[in-house]
Structures are given as structure tokens and as C-alpha cells.
Amino acid sequence: MNRIISKDRLAEGIVDLRVEAPVIARKRKAGQFILLRIDETGERIPLTIVDSNPEEGSIRLIIQEVGKTTYSLGELEAGDSIKDIAGPLGKATHIENFGTVVCIGGGIGVAPVYPIAAAMKEAGNRVISIIGARNHDLMIMEEDMKKVSDRLVVATDDGSYGIHGFVTDALQSLIDEGLKIDLVVAIGPVPMMKFTSLLAKKNNLPTIVSLNSVMVDGTGMCGGCRVSVGGKSKFVCVDGPEFDGHEVDYDELTMRQSAYHDMEKEAMDIYHKCKIGRDGEDK
Secondary structure: OEEEEEEEEEOOEEEEEEEOOOOHHHHHHOEEEEEEEOOOOOEEEEEEOOOOOOOOOOEEEEEOOOOHHHHHHHHHHOOOOOOOEEEEOOOOOOOOOOOEEEEEEEEHHHHHHHHHHHHHHHHOOOEEEEEEEEOHHHHHHHHHHHHHHOEHHHHOOOOOOOOOOEEEHHHHHHHHHOOOEEEEEEOOOHHHHHHHHHHHHHOOOEEEEEEEOOOOOOOOOOOOOOEEEEEEEEEEHOOOOOOEOOEEHHHHHHHHHHHHHHHHHHHHHHHHHHHHHHHHOOO
16 A cells, blocks of 8 residues: 655646655665556556655646546545555666757646656756646646756747647747757657657757557556557557657557547546545536
């Protein structure tokens, strides 16, 4: 059992948890993730390790409530426990002094890009971060990103905060400035990573993306997280989660991400009906 030490809401539908996991806290590296199961009958879901405190024996997880399991996680409070957490999993980010690294996080993707930006900064890179959201209210981790960045650019789709536009618009502005970019790291929704990679490829910028595909066992045995990279099949859980952004087949990834859409919707419908019953509104 892993006890929740603290819980905060960063924005509508986004929860920030500090959870006891002493072994993972000591061993985790930037880019790695965990598999979490709330209870005995719960599904396993992958979540990036945003940060850790080895002295406290805790890890930081940021969850967006989009499905039954993540909504259930959002209902837990400090003092509650999670059945089990396995990790750290996946290959750690390759960190070295590249020069100037642009770290881009779109929406909830700001959470997994944060530890990479921090590690890149610690390695001596000049880190320029771009974070984006649909609107100001959904912007997360701005202060965290400021602390690990030499320069931070904020963008919102509706122009309610920062520059008016997408993260790709912000990247284009840096390119137009004539900035020498040695590496781009982009994490977020699949379309955002796709178009960031296309823009970066057009400008000959090496690009790394982190993929969050459907995952079951985290060991490469189930094949659920299979993606095509450079025309070859790869497993996100053991070969990734990071890949060359120029080589990912984003259209296939999008198709595979929607494979269980109907079952996910059915699970959410049942969850909401049960929740209404628990709340005593419609028993």
C-alpha cells in the first residue's frame, strides 16, 4: 500500500499528489514512469514520475481526470492509500550538455516535461521552456517551470494568458529569432507532438517525444503499447517512453489510442451512475 501524503488541485480536472514510494523515490530518473493500481480490481495505468523526495520517500504524480481510474484517483484524499505502484519503469531520458534545449509541454504534458527540463538544466544546458494550455485556468506548473528554465514562454489557445497561439507558434517564433536550438523535447497530446515534430524536422532540429500509449503490464509482454517508429514496431513501456519525434507514426498512434474508446465511455457512464448513487442524489 502507498499512502497519499498530500493532494492539491492545480486546475479543473488536474490533481497533484505526493505519494509514499521510498524505493522508487531513490531510484527514479527523468523520463521514467510508474504503473499504478488503485485497488484489487482496478486497472493499471502509467503515470510519469514528476519529481521525488528521497529523504521523505515520496514521489510526485500529476493526474488529469479523463477516465474511470483517474477520476477515482481524484476522489482520494491525503491519508488514503493506493493498492500498489510499480516502478521506476521505462528508459530514462538521455541527459547531457547539448547546448540549448527547448522543452515543450502542452496541457498535462507540462508535468512529464518538467523533470526533463530540470535534468537538462542541471547538466549545464540553456533551457528554454514553452508551456501551453487551452486557456489561463488550465495552465499548470508555471512556477515550477520558471525555476528550471533560463527562459519561459507561455501560450494559450484563446489568448487569455501569454501569447495567443499554440506551442508550435511559440517554437516558430524562437526559430524566427535565429536562435540556435540543439534539441527539442516535446510532450503533450498526440496532435501537438505531431505538428511540433513536423515543424522541428522542417528546420532540422533533433526532436524527442514521450509517448503515453495504452499500456497494461509495463514489461513488453502484452503488446498493448506498440507503436511504429522508423517503420519498426516498438514498445513504449520498455523501448521508450521516449523516441525520435521525426520517426513516430502519429496517425497509427492516434488510431491505437482510440481503440478502446467505446469501452472507456461505458466504464465512465457506469462510474458516474454509481457516484450519483453514493452521493445520495438518485439511489
